Every structure is written in structure tokens, then in C-alpha cells.
Amino acid sequence: MQSINLHVILCAINDFYFELAWIMDSLPQPVLQMHNISKSFGATVALSNVSMSLYPGEVHALVGENGAGKSTLIKIMTGIYQPDSGDIIINGNPTRLHSSAQAQAHGIAAIYQEPLVFPDLNIAENIFISHRRRGFLVNWGKMYRDAKKVLKRLDVDLDVRAQARGLPLAAQQTVEIAKAISMDVRVLIMDEPTASLSAHEVTQLFKIVRNLRAEGVAVLFISHRLEEVFEIADRITIFRDGELISSRPTHEVTREDAIRDMVGRPMGKVFQRQPSEVENVVLSVRDLSHRGKFEGISFDLHAGEVLGFAGLIGSGRTDIALATFGIEPAHDGQIYFDNKPVNIQSPRQAIKMRIAYLPEDRRQHGLVLPMSIAANITLPIMQDYANALGIVQNEKERQTAQDYREKLSIRTPSIDLPVRKLSGGNQQKVVLSKWLNTVPRVLILDEPTRGIDVGAKEEVHRLIDQLAKQGIAIMLISSDLPEVLAMSDRIVVIREGRQMGIFDRATADQEQIMGAAMGQLEMERDHA
Amino acid sequence: MKLLERYPWLRRWETLLFVILCAAVFINISLSEHYFNIDNLANIFHLSIEKAFVVLVMALVIINGEIDLSVASVMGLSASVLAYEFEKGASLESAISYAMLAGLACGLANGFFVAYLNIPSLVVTLAGLIAYRGAARILLEDRSVGNFPEWFTSFALDDVYVSIPTLLFVLVGLILIGTLVYQFTNLRQAVEEGAAFRFRKPGPVGLVLITVLAAVLVYMLALSSGAFEATTYVFAVLYLISLGILQFTNFGRYIYVIGNNRAGAEYAGLRVKQVKMTIFVMSALMAAFAGLMYAARVGNIRANAAEGFELDIITIVLLGGVSIFGGTGTMVGVGLSLLVVLNLRNGMSLRNINDNTRASVIGALLILSVLIPNWAQTIQRFLPRTLSGDNLTLDLENKEARESTETA
Amino acid sequence: MRRVRYFIRVQQLREISLLLILAAVIYFFGREIEDYYTARMYNRIATQVALIAVIAVGQTLVVLTRNIDLSVGSIVGFTAFYLGDQLSKNPNIDLETAVAIAVGVGATMGLVNGLIVAYGRVPSIVVTLGTLAIYRGLLVEYSGSQSIQFRQLPDWIKTLPSEVLYENFGLDLRPLPAIAIGVMLVFQVVLLYTIFGRRLYAIGSSPEAAELAGIPSRRMIMLAFVISGALSGLGGFMYLARIGTITTDAARGLELQVVAAVVVGGVNIFGGSGTVFGAFIGVILISTIELSLIRMQINEFWKDALLGAFIMVAVLIDTFIMGWLRALWSRTELRRASSVQKVQSI
Structure with a gap:
């Protein structure tokens, strides 16, 4: 209440000066x-x-x-x-x-x-x-x-x-x-x-x-x-x-x-995740480059770890994810999966390796809006829901959808509803269900909480925590700095397609990461 | 409005089509005493059976977000190849296989340009429309070839009399076998996965489908006492198969998904290019087959065989509720619109209306089938909410719009 | 070299290569066919070109906006019949009135197409595929399946195609080709020098940017269809003058030749680029090949297959080679610019 009063006063003062300027015509007029x-x-x-x-x-x-x-x-x-x-x-x-x-x-x-x-x-x-x-x-x-x-x-x-x-x-x-x-x-x-x-x-x-x-x-x-x-x-x-x-x-x-x-921004709002036990390396990336998008990206991703990717929009984080998932394969560098070199050329290959990617633009790339929740969830592994004749078994499909509806508390009157009719948060949960249903070992989350309300956001955060505890390796790309800090075990900072360093959560703070992302502070590279 | 809210299926396009169909049949009956004649009812199908074949695959093509304008030319080409080979003295069997090969080649060409070179199907198949017809002209020039062996023409021309009890028996048998196979494959999977097996009841959609199908069958049977050409029976079987593929299999699901959101399908790891290729090959093969049926029915072939058939085929598909932009539409709608169009054509020919005029009515239907849904959308946007009877949708969609602007 | 690059742009490059192909084709047929370079052959080709070219000009405008008009053949047929009917009923209609009738009827039909496409938001392929059948049906209903006979027409239109306006070197300029050249020139100027013309390019080039730039896209697209219809009406007049006998099948399938000619003439089927002049050369190329094949008496039936192949080749060139060429062009352009800058900074 007080701040509003203050504002009113300030505005009044502003107005006054504005009038003054107009009358006097000596100050430059905006x-x-x-x-x-x-x-x-x-x-x-x-x-x-x-x-x-x-x-x-x-x-x-x-x-x-x-x-x-x-x-x-x-x-x-x-x-x-x-x-x-x-x-x-x-x-x-x-x-x-x-x-x-x-x-x-x-x-x-x-x-x-x-x-x-x-x-x-x-x-x-x-x-x-x-x-x-x-x-x-x-x-x-x-x-x-x-x-x-x-x-x-x-x-x-x-x-x-x-x-x-x-x-x-x-x-x-x-x-x-x-x-x-x-x-x-x-x-x-x-x-x-x-x-x-x-x-x-x-x-x-x-x-x-x-x-x-x-x-x-x-x-x-x-x-x-x-x-x-x-x-x-x-x-x-x-x-x-x-x-x-x-x-x-x-x-x-x-x-x-x-x-x-x-x-x-006060940090208290965000769900705080406890650091997890780090297991063996699932995915490691060495000197990955894509002309005009990013270059020299190297990191290791452990099972049960959340690796945050911080940076500004357009800094190339999504492109790194797309390269890892095979949508726009990198030109240079090597990806190792389970310590074996792999060449991922299509999403299909990535899904077979049990890599999943929750895309940044969920309406364009994550969902088929006019189709039902159930159909969306089973899409990547449809073949598992069809019998020998290729006929889809609706019961089985609905059962899966029903399970995820309960597990992720997707709020909907029915799983047969087109996803178009759901709210943003629930839509995002459908996309998550879709990828969890492929039983991924590596889960790439690209802006998982963008455009969803606070309640749903916290649910997604808890879910990420649970998944990491289950041993899934998670790459978390987010432009919400407090979120990255609260959720990640380590944070890779990307600036203009280059890796500015990998920060440990224990030692990093907001100013440091923001500085690195904006090219202000030259940090020592901390290769974990 | 209350009624619409309580029974959402009343708002479906298929319901509207069913009403139109009833109206068309009623008008036909009242205008011509010949309509109820047995021969005429068989004719409804007989005279357009080739188009009906191609419609089945064209529906898949358009739902997949593409279009195939070349089908009529492929029909003409396959008929011409058949005639050309036959004229040269080849046996009819080998001529038929050459004709089908020609169709396959057309399909591969269309599919390659569309799926792998990413050239819009509209352009590719427009070029195909001209080129394949041109190929037919090269083969037959201005000759007319006929005198096919009797077994071939009789396939399309002679009625196969099946008594109603026999037909019902066969039908019930087919349904039983189908159900058994379906349940068996489920059983096998259940055993593999160690899950409990139980008999599946058909869902409400399935029940509606069966009812509509049964109604159509009874309508046809009762009026014709089972006197159809063999091609009509082949069509019935193909219709059921394509309905099954589109509505119940994972391939059908892929077709819808790709038609709705191609990028999303790619992100979900679907083989978009292969699916598109398959569909164009299917379309051309079906057109080639339909071309053969045309040859069998008409008996002699010129290079302009089946010219202009794409108009009817595309109209039937779009009138059936398939969106020209892809992603929506059902086989039930397409089947109903097929009956509507065939009945309209039949009624008009009974009234001795000129063929070109009939075509222009079909053309008007084509435009209206896209224009009316567009209008309906516009009107719904301007209607006060209480009238539109779809409050939930509107609310959520507004919210969604807000959210997307927030993120932008 | 720099001067050459200054005057020749990628767009012109396509037209120049078309002219070269045309020259090669004429040279080839000249060697294969005896007495090929005769006034008779020229006149034949010129009359054929005249009819298709007028319609192709209208089609070019429509294609520039990312649309297509498949109903032109039916519009030509209907206007030809309607005009023939009017002329045989009142033989005292003069040339100007006759042309006005034809253009008016055509424009009305084009207006219907344009209204449904632009304001009904129905894709042009659907609309014009429908009106292709509807206008043909109108023709049949109107004619009662009768034909217009050559002898029913007034004399002036019978003699019109063979009048000679200008003659030199044994080649004469007759009215129909003169009309076509006139229409081509007028619309070349319209596309190059009027706001309307440039807006058509803008709409086809980037519909979203056109919307943001405040261009009234819908009205422009509708106008393009009206012009296409009007020119098809003019084509109907020319068809009547040339053929004389009009059946209900008049000009059936003409739309495919027109679309092929436009695409072969370098008008991008995805909108935004191409010129009326290019389309005109496309028409000449296609008509020359068709009529020469007939003259060669080998197989005139190759025509359609060649047309289809031509379209595909033109589209492939458009998507792949032109893109590559353009990239090359702008790169050299930039290198030049940056070298100039360096000189300046020194």
C-alpha cells in the first residue's frame, strides 16, 4: 500500500516537472x-x-x-x-x-x-x-x-x-x-x-x-x-x-x-533441490560444434545428476540439445553414450538410445494439439501399443495415460480430451509423460517451466528431483536463473555458442552466472 | 442448443452428411420412379466405382497434409499401358502387371519429390497430372484399344448374385474371423507381456461405426437384393480395410499426427519421409488398379481415359469432412460423402442432366465443403459465448492465448 | 565484368537462359525440318502463342501472389461461346463492344474466384478446381449443348485473324499477336512501375511482412484474380476469332498449358518472383515445341509428357540451382562492397 502511495507521489512529481517543462520550454521536451x-x-x-x-x-x-x-x-x-x-x-x-x-x-x-x-x-x-x-x-x-x-x-x-x-x-x-x-x-x-x-x-x-x-x-x-x-x-x-x-x-x-x-529476486520462492549422489557417466560430449550455432562444447552427464544450462536466449543452448537429440546433428566433435562413441543422426536413433528431449516450444514441437492426451503420450513408442496387425490397443494406451494422469496429477476431466483444451502447465505434464513413457536414461528439458503457473512450476520441480533420484541423467536448459541454481548439481554457462565454464552449485551465485552469461566476468574454467 | 450440448455427436460433420444423404435419397425417390429400380441402385456404384477406389487413398493423402492431383492421369496411364501391351500381343496377365508397375513408378516419382526433395505436393502432382497423361498419349496416340478377354471385362460388368442370407452369412463370418484374429493377436501380446487377458468390448465409437456400417449395408442389400458387380464387393472390402488402417492402426495414427503437426512428429521420432513416400505409392498403386477396373468396365481405352476424375475424387474427400490443410477427417465421413455424391450424380442423370452440369454441381460442392466450415468458424467467433454452447473450450483457449503471449 | 553484373541480375539470368534455350530449340528444329523458317510456320506459332500468352499474363499475376487459377480454360470457353452467341444474334455488334463484353464476362468470373479465395479463405486450388467445373457447366447449360458455327459469325471477326497490320521481310504482324504483345507490354509496365504491381511481388515474397507493412493483401489478391479472369475473357474473344466454331469442349485443358508456360517462363510457383516477359517467352517456347513436333510428323503426342517434365525441371531449377546462384551472386556483391569499404578506410 505504501509503495503505491509513494508511486502516486512520484508520478505527481513527474507530472509536475512535465508541466513545468512544457511551460518553460527550456528543458528538452521528451x-x-x-x-x-x-x-x-x-x-x-x-x-x-x-x-x-x-x-x-x-x-x-x-x-x-x-x-x-x-x-x-x-x-x-x-x-x-x-x-x-x-x-x-x-x-x-x-x-x-x-x-x-x-x-x-x-x-x-x-x-x-x-x-x-x-x-x-x-x-x-x-x-x-x-x-x-x-x-x-x-x-x-x-x-x-x-x-x-x-x-x-x-x-x-x-x-x-x-x-x-x-x-x-x-x-x-x-x-x-x-x-x-x-x-x-x-x-x-x-x-x-x-x-x-x-x-x-x-x-x-x-x-x-x-x-x-x-x-x-x-x-x-x-x-x-x-x-x-x-x-x-x-x-x-x-x-x-x-x-x-x-x-x-x-x-x-x-x-x-x-x-x-x-x-x-528473492530466492525463497523456488523449490530447493538437495544435491544427489553422482553415479557413472551416461553421456559425454567432446568438442561438439555446429557451424554458426555453437562450438567447442564439452561436458559429462552422470546418471542421477541434473546438469543446468544457463545463458541468454539465443546463446545456443537449444541448439546443443537439438544436436544431442539428432534433430540438427553437429558438424564436429563426438558424443559418447555409455563411454561408446555414437553418431546420432535422427531423433529416432536418439529415442532408441533412450534419450528424450522436451522441446522449448511445446505447442509446435511437443504436442499434437487436436489429438487426445492418450494419443499424445504414446506417440514416440506407438509400435509398443500395436499388436501384430498394427492395430492400436486402446485399452493399453488408455491405461498408460491413466497412470501418468495420476502420477503427474494432470488435471483434466478425461484422458480423451484433446490437449488443446488443457492449460499450459497440464500440457507440459503431458509432454513430460510422453517422454517418461519411453523410459529415458537421458532427459533433456528445454525451458520446462516457461509459461506455466507457479503451482505447476513447483510440481515440475519436484518431479525433476524425483527423476534424478531414480537415476535419470537430466540436462536442464532454463532462462530462469533462480530455477537453474536451485535445481542443478552443476551449471554449464553458454554465451554466444561458447562454453564459458562449468560451475559447481556450491560455489556459484546468481551474479557470477549472470556475469558469465553476459560476458562480464572471466571465470576460470572448472572442468569437473 | 441444449440438445447439441447433451449429444455432442449431433455437432459432428458426419451427422450433417447423414442428414444430407437421407435428403438426397428422399429427393431422388420423389423425383424419379426409376430410382428404386434394382439396376439403378447397382448403377449408383457401378458407374463410378473407379473413383470410389481412389477416394479411399486420397483421404489418407489429404489427411496427411498433402494432395495428389495426378491420380486421374495415373488411372489413364495404367489403362493405356494395359491397352498398349495388350495391343502389342502380350498376354493380359503380363499387361496388367506392366500397368501396375507404371503406377508404382508414378507413385515413387511423386513420393520422392514430395518427401525427399520437399517440393510441395501441389506442384509435383500438377506436373504429374500433365506428364502421366502425356505418357499415356505417347503410348496410345489417338488410337482406341479394346476387345479385352471376357474374363477381364466380366469382372467389372457382370452382376454377382448373392442372396441376402448368403451375404449376411459371409458378413457375420468375416466379423467373427476378424474379431478372433484381433483377440488372438492381443492374446499373444498379453502372454508375451505376462499380463492378464480379457475380452475387449468395442468402445462407443466402435459401436457407432458398426451401426452406421450395418445401416448402409442393409440399405444397399434391401434395395438391390444383392445384385452388384464383383468390383463393388471388392470396394466394400477395401473400404473396410482402409477404414481399419486409418482409424485403428498405428500407421493411421501416424498419418493424422503428421498431417496435424509435421515438426512435432519429427521431434517424436516418427519416420515422416517414409510415411509420406508410402502414402504416395499407395495412392498411385490404387489409381493404377482403378485404371484397370475402368478398362474392364468401359471395354475400350483411349489416352484420355478417366480425364478430370480428380475433381470428383477430391470433392468427395473434402466433403467427407477431411480438412484441406490435413489432420482431420474420418473414413466414416468419407464413406457417407461418397454415397451423397454418388446419389446426387445418379439423381441428376436420372433427370437427364448433362454430364458437365453434373460436374459443375460437384464443383460447387467442393468449394462449399471448405467455405462452410470457414464461415462456421468465423460466425462462432462473433457469437456471444452463451450461444456457442462450448464454454469450456473457449475459456481454456483464451487462457492459452494469454499464456502464449506471455511467453512471447 | 562488374558492369555486366550491374546490369544483369539473377532474375534476368533466367530469362536470358530461356531465350538461349528457345534459340537452341529453333535451331534444332530448323536443321531437322525442311522449310522450317517460313512465314507460314511463323504465323502458325504466332497465332497459337497469342492466345496462350494473353491468358498466361493473367496467370502470372495470380501465381506471383502464391495462388493459382485453374479455371482459365473454362472462362475462355464460356466467354468465347457467349460472345459467339451474341454476335450471331446481333451481327451489328462492333469490335470494341465485342471485346468489352468478353472482358466484362471474364472479369466477373474472375471476381467470383477472387472473392472466395481472398475473403472466404479457401485455398485457390480448391476454388479454381471447383469453378473450372462450374464455369464449364454454365457453358453447357447456356449453350443447350449446341455449337457456334463459323458461318453464323459476322464477317469482320472472320477476317480479323488474317488481316495484316504491318509487313516486313515476309513476316507480318496480325491483330491477335499484336494484342498479345500489347497486353504483355502493358502488364510488364504494370508489374514494374505501379504500386499495385510491386505489391503483388511483396505479397508473394513474404505474406507476413506484407501484412506488417500495411499492404491490403486481400484486395490485391482479389484484383489479381479479376485481371486473370478479364484477360481470359479477352482470350475467349481471340479464341472465337481464331477457331470460329465453338463447341462445349472449347479450350478444355488450356489451363494446364498456361500454368506450364508460366512456370517454365520462370515465374516462381511459390510466388514473389518472375515477370510477364518471362512467361511470354515460356509460351513461345512451349508453342514452338508443340507445333514443330506436329510439323515433324513424328509424334505430337509427346507434347504433354514434355510439358510435365518441363514444369518439374523448372521447379527443381528454381529450388536448387537458383538458390545456389543467388547465394553466389550476393557473396560476390558483398566482397565488392567490403573491398570498397577497405579502400575508403585506408
Whole structure:
């Protein structure tokens, strides 16, 4: 209650200054102001009472863990979502944004990690495709000249007549930026633009960003790489759990402050797992590499152990899992199973070796949504449920499903219900049942608790603990740092496809792991 | 609305089809006194039996998320190969095997391009539609070949009179044998796994299936006193087999799973490519067989044999409740829609309606069978919740949508 | 080399190779067939090309948006019959009115296709397979299974195909090929220089990005179908002028030739790339092969088998070789760019 009062007061003060600035017209006026924005999805609060301002000629960095509410804020700024309460103030005028076209008309544009270009059109066309009022005919000569001008403003050399197909990601991003500034952008939102760029390309991008800043564009820069944030930003705002934690000029913030603000979550909420007895090595990986995704990955996985994989989204953890499961086999390196070298080329082979993989995207890769719970659970080993004629024995299948429904307490009126109708947590339990039913020796869990409610989350945690006790070797990939810390015996930290070290749970803490994942602290490699 | 809630099967597409079928039969009866004639009822099947054969596999193809536009051309090709070989003086037996080999080759080609080179089946089979027909033209040019031996044509033309008691006897026998085999294989597995064996009762779905099948059979038998061509009996057996494969075997399950979510199937370790290949080969083989049946029925073959049959075949499958996007639909629906289409065609021909006009009615049916479910979806979205009678689903789906946005 | 690369893009590469193939084909038949390079042969091919090309232009627009229109053959048949019927009833209809009638009827049929595809969200293959049968049925119902006879038509349309607009080197330009070339040029300009044309490419290239860029995709797709229908109507007029005798089977199966020509002409069946000019060369290639085979008197029946094989080859080239070429192209492009940068930084 008190904090809300405080907030109200703060906002009032904020308002006051805002009015003052307007009247006096001497302070720089913010081009975009988010005022007390709140947004929830059902019971989950994505943003609560967030206020921030973007000034022209400023690079404003937005930092936070995954799920801190950054994406929601961006989507509100670009008109994709509407806030539940609060105002969007553009150039001092409260405005409602109902579509991204409207946001564009107000000079707000966004660039995403995956650029959305038209592969068959050339660069000049891609830049001008959304322009209205270009008349009926295309004046190619003028378009090429204008495109060249725009690219020149960005100080990049790209052939404006080249097709966008086949351009490297960095160039596609440049095209998106050019598209934005050709539309007279005043607020440019960049959502993790550097996530898939090389160091050289990042330098190029920063050059462009600085040019834009010099031209008076307000840039909202979102990145998981702290060193970049400190390099480019004038102001750093940190989000955690849908709230604005701090917003300070860059020179007033240290890296340690930033990391603490990002992870400062009470640890007590998470189920604490007791370290388990380590048995023999089941799976070991040596120097595994996949061009462009990861390289030099080596670890041992023991029976009864939970090996956590920490890192940022897109750091290559899922790719390592996909390589181990045979969906995208690695190019280089060796996997040993029971100390014998194996070559896993397909999921089928992996399943035969009793490796199971719970995928990150359960709706796309884990489930067949319109089919029943029972059918989903028996899918990978369907042949065991068919008799000599290939006829499926429904009784046996239903029995299995019934067993798992009780064992994992899947809450459903019937096991014949299509999984589409279950809640996220129960869907995840169905996927888990499906893989447990193959009696795995190695279980790879990729973000097992993403998007499921707190109760179900704890059940999944207890289940992981039980499974480890039964002697299953578990790889746990999670972007939820407290979860990884609480559940794992050891933690592999991956950053940009490289292994930053293996940490023992006894010695690791959140700041250390986060630092390694963001490339802040160079830790000694601790090969267990 | 209450009624719909209490009996969910009332909302099924199959129920609607059954009503349409009854309406079609009723209209046919009231419009033409010839409809009830024995010969006419046999004709309903007789004149389209080849299409009916291909429909059975086309349903599998579309449920699997693909399409095969080349079936009519494969039918034409196999008939032409048969005619060409026969014309050259080969024995009919070897001509038949060459025709089937031609079908196999077409199926392997389609399957290879679709499953292993990942080219959309629409494109592959459109090219096949032109190319296989072209191959038939190369063989027969503009000749017409006929005079097949009598045993061959009689297979398609002569009625096999089976008295109702005999037929019922055979039917009951088949069901008994089937049940015994099924129970025996279960028994063997039970013994292997050391589990207790017990007799399995058919579930509610099974009961509905048996009732519908029995109803259809009685309808046909009662009206025709058992006078069908041999091909019709072959069809009945193949229908039951394909129904069994799709609805009760693990292969059928794979077809649905891949049609619903190909990536998910791959992540679960299913052999997606092999399944797709198998289905395209099955489709072409069935089309080749149907081409032979066509040759036997018509008696002389030109290169344009069976041209345009894909329209009827695809219409029947889509009208049967199979989604063009794959993943849904049942053999019961396909069987019912087959009867609907055949009855419509029969009724129209009794009224001396031109063949092209009949085709255009089928074309309209094709479009409507996709358009109406689309509309129904749109309307349901805008209806107030209390009216839609599906509160639970809607609620959970909204929640799901929220969750997916959270994670995004 | 750099200058060459500047002017020739991957897209043009495909058209250039098509032209080379066409030249090779003509050279081959010229050696095999006596008196091949004659005005008569040219005229035959030109008339055949004219009809298919007009329809192929419309088909190109539809295919660019990732759709397909299989109903064109039936639209041609219906408009040809309808127009023939009108002309034999009122012989004083003049050329302009006749063309307007044909185009109007065709556009209406195209509108039906477009509405169901764009707003009914039914896949175009289903819709046009259905309307293929429906429009044919309409023709049969309308005609009462009668035919239009050549002698029923007014004189001006009888003489139209053989009029000579321009003559040089023994080759003459007749009205039907002139119409086709005109239509081709107009739509080449439309695709290259109008917002509408560029949006068609954008929609086929990436439907999701088109949605985000605020392009009214549905309306554009519907328009593409309307144009395809209208051009098929024009094709119906040309069919009537050329053949004269229209049965209920008129132009049956034409859609397959058209689709084949478009795909062979380098229009990507998955949308987004290809030009009307390419499709036009595709039509010439296919018609030349067909008519030359007939002339060779070996086996005109090879035509369809070749068509099917052509489509497959074109699609395979599209998926595999073109992708590889493009990658090569952009790599050299980048190398050039980076070398320029280095020079600048020094």
C-alpha cells in the first residue's frame, strides 16, 4: 500500500516537472512519454505502473531478464498492444495507438532481432514499400537515388538494386533501419538488434546508431549484452518482473549495480533441490560444434545428476540439445553414450538410445494439439501399443495415460480430451509423460517451466528431483536463473555458442552466472 | 442448443452428411420412379466405382497434409499401358502387371519429390497430372484399344448374385474371423507381456461405426437384393480395410499426427519421409488398379481415359469432412460423402442432366465443403459465448492465448 | 565484368537462359525440318502463342501472389461461346463492344474466384478446381449443348485473324499477336512501375511482412484474380476469332498449358518472383515445341509428357540451382562492397 502511495507521489512529481517543462520550454521536451502504463494478461501482470520518457538525441537502453516486460512495453509503444491503463504522450499530446501503421505515422518504428524483409524485392523497394502517397507509378530512378541518399545518411555501402534474398542478417537489419529513417522516424526501437551479429557488424551498427543520435532521433536500445549497453547508451533503465527498477544516466551506473538490479529476486520462492549422489557417466560430449550455432562444447552427464544450462536466449543452448537429440546433428566433435562413441543422426536413433528431449516450444514441437492426451503420450513408442496387425490397443494406451494422469496429477476431466483444451502447465505434464513413457536414461528439458503457473512450476520441480533420484541423467536448459541454481548439481554457462565454464552449485551465485552469461566476468574454467 | 450440448455427436460433420444423404435419397425417390429400380441402385456404384477406389487413398493423402492431383492421369496411364501391351500381343496377365508397375513408378516419382526433395505436393502432382497423361498419349496416340478377354471385362460388368442370407452369412463370418484374429493377436501380446487377458468390448465409437456400417449395408442389400458387380464387393472390402488402417492402426495414427503437426512428429521420432513416400505409392498403386477396373468396365481405352476424375475424387474427400490443410477427417465421413455424391450424380442423370452440369454441381460442392466450415468458424467467433454452447473450450483457449503471449 | 553484373541480375539470368534455350530449340528444329523458317510456320506459332500468352499474363499475376487459377480454360470457353452467341444474334455488334463484353464476362468470373479465395479463405486450388467445373457447366447449360458455327459469325471477326497490320521481310504482324504483345507490354509496365504491381511481388515474397507493412493483401489478391479472369475473357474473344466454331469442349485443358508456360517462363510457383516477359517467352517456347513436333510428323503426342517434365525441371531449377546462384551472386556483391569499404578506410 505504501509503495503505491509513494508511486502516486512520484508520478505527481513527474507530472509536475512535465508541466513545468512544457511551460518553460527550456528543458528538452521528451518525444515519447509512457505514463503509468499497466498491462496484464489474465492473472499475470506484465507491466505495472511503468513511466519512462524518451528524449531526442538520446540512446536509451532497456535492460532486464527474459520476461521482465520489455517486449510488452515495446508492443505497446508500437501499437500492437493497448495498455490497460496509463497514457502514451507523443510530443506532449496524449495519443492512442491502435495499430503499428498508426505508430509509424507518429514516427515510432521498431526493428526486431529477425528482420522482416521481402526477399524477392530489391533493397530500394524494401526501404520504400510502406510509403504512402508515392502516387500510382513507381519512379525507379528517384527511388534508387532516394535509397542511396538514405543509406548514405547511415554511412553504409549497399547496392540498392540488389535483391534482399541472400543478404546477411546485418545488411537486412540495415535495410530495416533505412526503412525506418526514410519514414522520418523520431523514435527508433531496436529489440536485441545485435543478438545475431558479429563483432564487426556490431561496430557498424553502432556507427549508424550514433549517426541517428546526432540527427536527433530517440533510440530505445534493448540488449542482453551489458558491455554493448555501456558502450552505446546515454541512459540505462532496468526492468524486473514488469516493474521499472531503476533509470539512471550511464555514468552513474556500474556493471555490478545493473546485474544486481536485474536479478534481485528473492530466492525463497523456488523449490530447493538437495544435491544427489553422482553415479557413472551416461553421456559425454567432446568438442561438439555446429557451424554458426555453437562450438567447442564439452561436458559429462552422470546418471542421477541434473546438469543446468544457463545463458541468454539465443546463446545456443537449444541448439546443443537439438544436436544431442539428432534433430540438427553437429558438424564436429563426438558424443559418447555409455563411454561408446555414437553418431546420432535422427531423433529416432536418439529415442532408441533412450534419450528424450522436451522441446522449448511445446505447442509446435511437443504436442499434437487436436489429438487426445492418450494419443499424445504414446506417440514416440506407438509400435509398443500395436499388436501384430498394427492395430492400436486402446485399452493399453488408455491405461498408460491413466497412470501418468495420476502420477503427474494432470488435471483434466478425461484422458480423451484433446490437449488443446488443457492449460499450459497440464500440457507440459503431458509432454513430460510422453517422454517418461519411453523410459529415458537421458532427459533433456528445454525451458520446462516457461509459461506455466507457479503451482505447476513447483510440481515440475519436484518431479525433476524425483527423476534424478531414480537415476535419470537430466540436462536442464532454463532462462530462469533462480530455477537453474536451485535445481542443478552443476551449471554449464553458454554465451554466444561458447562454453564459458562449468560451475559447481556450491560455489556459484546468481551474479557470477549472470556475469558469465553476459560476458562480464572471466571465470576460470572448472572442468569437473 | 441444449440438445447439441447433451449429444455432442449431433455437432459432428458426419451427422450433417447423414442428414444430407437421407435428403438426397428422399429427393431422388420423389423425383424419379426409376430410382428404386434394382439396376439403378447397382448403377449408383457401378458407374463410378473407379473413383470410389481412389477416394479411399486420397483421404489418407489429404489427411496427411498433402494432395495428389495426378491420380486421374495415373488411372489413364495404367489403362493405356494395359491397352498398349495388350495391343502389342502380350498376354493380359503380363499387361496388367506392366500397368501396375507404371503406377508404382508414378507413385515413387511423386513420393520422392514430395518427401525427399520437399517440393510441395501441389506442384509435383500438377506436373504429374500433365506428364502421366502425356505418357499415356505417347503410348496410345489417338488410337482406341479394346476387345479385352471376357474374363477381364466380366469382372467389372457382370452382376454377382448373392442372396441376402448368403451375404449376411459371409458378413457375420468375416466379423467373427476378424474379431478372433484381433483377440488372438492381443492374446499373444498379453502372454508375451505376462499380463492378464480379457475380452475387449468395442468402445462407443466402435459401436457407432458398426451401426452406421450395418445401416448402409442393409440399405444397399434391401434395395438391390444383392445384385452388384464383383468390383463393388471388392470396394466394400477395401473400404473396410482402409477404414481399419486409418482409424485403428498405428500407421493411421501416424498419418493424422503428421498431417496435424509435421515438426512435432519429427521431434517424436516418427519416420515422416517414409510415411509420406508410402502414402504416395499407395495412392498411385490404387489409381493404377482403378485404371484397370475402368478398362474392364468401359471395354475400350483411349489416352484420355478417366480425364478430370480428380475433381470428383477430391470433392468427395473434402466433403467427407477431411480438412484441406490435413489432420482431420474420418473414413466414416468419407464413406457417407461418397454415397451423397454418388446419389446426387445418379439423381441428376436420372433427370437427364448433362454430364458437365453434373460436374459443375460437384464443383460447387467442393468449394462449399471448405467455405462452410470457414464461415462456421468465423460466425462462432462473433457469437456471444452463451450461444456457442462450448464454454469450456473457449475459456481454456483464451487462457492459452494469454499464456502464449506471455511467453512471447 | 562488374558492369555486366550491374546490369544483369539473377532474375534476368533466367530469362536470358530461356531465350538461349528457345534459340537452341529453333535451331534444332530448323536443321531437322525442311522449310522450317517460313512465314507460314511463323504465323502458325504466332497465332497459337497469342492466345496462350494473353491468358498466361493473367496467370502470372495470380501465381506471383502464391495462388493459382485453374479455371482459365473454362472462362475462355464460356466467354468465347457467349460472345459467339451474341454476335450471331446481333451481327451489328462492333469490335470494341465485342471485346468489352468478353472482358466484362471474364472479369466477373474472375471476381467470383477472387472473392472466395481472398475473403472466404479457401485455398485457390480448391476454388479454381471447383469453378473450372462450374464455369464449364454454365457453358453447357447456356449453350443447350449446341455449337457456334463459323458461318453464323459476322464477317469482320472472320477476317480479323488474317488481316495484316504491318509487313516486313515476309513476316507480318496480325491483330491477335499484336494484342498479345500489347497486353504483355502493358502488364510488364504494370508489374514494374505501379504500386499495385510491386505489391503483388511483396505479397508473394513474404505474406507476413506484407501484412506488417500495411499492404491490403486481400484486395490485391482479389484484383489479381479479376485481371486473370478479364484477360481470359479477352482470350475467349481471340479464341472465337481464331477457331470460329465453338463447341462445349472449347479450350478444355488450356489451363494446364498456361500454368506450364508460366512456370517454365520462370515465374516462381511459390510466388514473389518472375515477370510477364518471362512467361511470354515460356509460351513461345512451349508453342514452338508443340507445333514443330506436329510439323515433324513424328509424334505430337509427346507434347504433354514434355510439358510435365518441363514444369518439374523448372521447379527443381528454381529450388536448387537458383538458390545456389543467388547465394553466389550476393557473396560476390558483398566482397565488392567490403573491398570498397577497405579502400575508403585506408
